Amino acid sequence: xxxxxxxxxxxxxxxxxxxxxxxxxxxxxxxxxxxxxxxxxxxxxxxxxxxxxxxxxxxxxxxxxxxxxxxxxxxxxxxxxxxxxxxxxxxxxxxxxxxxxxxxxxxxxxxxxxxxxxxxxxxxxxxxxxxxxxxxxxxxxxxxxxxxxxxxxxxxxxxxx
Numbered sequence: 075x076x077x078x079x080x081x082x083x084x085x086x087x088x089x090x091x092x093x094x095x096x097x098x099x100x101x102x103x104x105x106x107x108x109x110x111x112x113x114x115x116x117x118x119x120x121x122x123x124x125x126x127x128x129x130x131x132x133x134x135x136x137x138x139x140x141x142x143x144x145x146x147x148x149x150x151x152x153x154x155x156x157x158x159x160x161x162x163x164x165x166x167x168x169x170x171x172x173x174x175x176x177x178x179x180x181x182x183x184x185x186x187x188x189x190x191x192x193x194x195x196x197x198x199x200x201x202x203x204x205x206x207x208x209x210x211x212x213x214x215x216x217x218x219x220x221x222x223x224x225x226x227x228x229x230x231x232x233x234x235x
Contacts, residue, residue: 082168082178085225088218089165095215097158108158108215115155147199150208153192154216160188161219168226182226189220 093108106114153160164185168178196208 079172081225081228082172082182085178085182085222085228086165086169086172088222088225089161089168092215092219092222093158093162095218096213097216097219098154098211099213100211105213107213108161108219111155112158112162115159143198143200146195147208150192150195150199153188153195154208154211157188157192157216157219161185161222164223164226178226182223182228185223186227189223192220 093112095107096105097108097111098106164181168181171178171181199208
């Protein structure tokens, strides 16, 4: 295996490993791994009947007005909740590209952009009682999966070129 492919493969391995580690940690008491979050979200979608057109296509519209910081908190929370899906998809596509002798740099860039948007929204989000922010709920799995994008994006020089 060339040196060009080792770092991206390490990034894919870190993404897979991150799915087994806590993505969300509530004061160290309750922790949810990426796989547990994916299973729970899948179960919730089945419970809600997502994709079931039993209402005849009539949907009730509700208007919600949010301030800028509340919107940032909502976006950051949704990104944190759905991050295991995004990271797993990123790892899968990167692995397929690497097996086809292609570079996963674009996927790494998109993965990194997802993480940077999350960090921006989380930084703009309000804090509860000036002590608790969304960053307090991030687990080690999320951090490992988030920053593995750097390895997907890297390219080491091939000494045989």
